[in-house]
Amino acid sequence: MQLGLSESARFATAEESRFRIEYPNSRPRKSRVIALDEPSLGLLRTLAGMSWSGARFLRYVSAKGATDTLHMLPVDAVLEDLEGKTLSLADEVADADIIIMITTAGTAADAAQVIGNACFVRNKLTTGLVRNADGVSAEDLARTLTTMRPFAAMLVISNGDEYVGEMLSALRV
């Protein structure tokens, strides 16, 4: 450490960086990665085969009937894991720190509304990832985005699937 310099000058050096405390500054996050459509299932299986710290890979099956009080606002759905086990969207959302929806450009993505609502009532942010491809028309992409937009705090349009794994890794899924 060089004396006589300001604190900022002394402590912003590479030498001082060596004294940063080594410890895990976050706990593993519980993540749910949900495929909204059939074309995204293959990617979901590929991702599930990789090593993650606390992720569960699920597919959306159908909306559950809404309660009387929330008649117009379905906030629960049937999900399935990759072994075919049925799960409740409400339970999964309640347990998760990160919810990521994966859909394919050109598909209806209506499930986003149900998942988005389920997250909204539990104050959870959602990330929507739209897989785009060269052959998909601008109109088809726009249709999917329009459906997703109100329900994803972060909406990412990705050309190619490789970004998805990169994003999950960056988010410590």
Next chain:
Amino acid sequence: MLRKEQNDLLTQTGLGTPMGDMFRCYWIPALLAEELPDNDCAPVRVKLLSERLLAFRDSEGHYGLIDEFCAHRGVSLWFGRNEQGGLRCPYHGWKYDHTGQCTEVPSEPKESGYCGKIKLKSYPLIKIGDILWTYMGPAEKQPPHPEWEFALVPSEQTFTSKRWQECNWLQAMEGGIDSSHVSWLHSGNLNSDPLFKGARGNKYNMSDARPFFEVTDSEGGLYIGARRNAEEGHYYWRVTPWVMPSFTMVPPRGDHPVHGHFWIPIDDENCWAWSFDYHPVRALTTEERGAMKAGKGIHVAYVPGTYRPLANKDNDYLMDREAQRKGITYSGVEGIAMQDASLQESMGPIVDRSKENLVSTDNGIIMARHRLMKAARALRDKGVVPPGVDPAHQRVRSAAIVLPVDKSYVDVAEEALTVIEGKAPTSV
């Protein structure tokens, strides 16, 4: 979060590194034209991409960017005499032209042709707008000249500055695509800075601190849209284009000039933050230009005679805890540029990204890193020219726009995010 090898790949830009080779595919800003104001003026030391160079302007007005050191005994040519069409080393009189070719070795007979065998490494240096640009890659792969709009408009419509930032280029650049920090770090400036205040869009910024984001690929890089609530049935969008490797534009505010940046590596622990302000259809006013020179907006006041910010790490960035307490500035540091730079430099020269905890709103940063790594590997493994080299990729604009809730910035990209000569920026 990045693994160490990913962080190394992105942050190292010396000769022969993947990211260094990628930077060497582009025309990059090297100096402000004002640094070489006249023929035969004093030469200027330039360090770029970890290479020590010297820039000079010869008697005929040719710009040269050559190896800093004389081929004879390794003397810095910064001490050289810039005279009669070349730069002469004061030690033994060896002389070089603007291409680095040695033209005189006084101790050797002229007829021997010895000087013809001596040539310093050199790079082209061209003036476009207020900037001297260089291309540091293989001569046979030199791309077309840059076509950034801010550099092509008439001089009365544009202003460019640069400042030394004491950290790696990537952590500086990532601040430029991180829209979510504006509502916090710069919140004190939106209604006070002369180059920001008064825009209708500011109220949306201030009333909605949790924007929604939409990130999409562009041909040259990315568009990062931030969506905030506006009047009933409408959203306010601010769209930041990022063009590879390190160009960003800040979305405009009202009829204020539009601004943006380049972050260019000096070496792996320092970079130049280039900042420009321009208006596509009108001259900058005297007041605007005065404010920019005074260090307002995204510019800084300097330590006299240098391009080092007056507020820097040696004086703790002139931290003002009283201003922080009162909310005059959110962090206690004055000025948008140094609010960013102070925090980015505090991370250390090269931040260890294996320790970070990104959240979903950081997807712009995650995707930019992904695009950079992918392009660097494609160049290294297959020789693929990276995005952003093509001048067509450079003809982008930022935008600020209010749209009905069923529309997105993607729907208006063609008109709002592309340079259309004579058309005002899309701004509220």
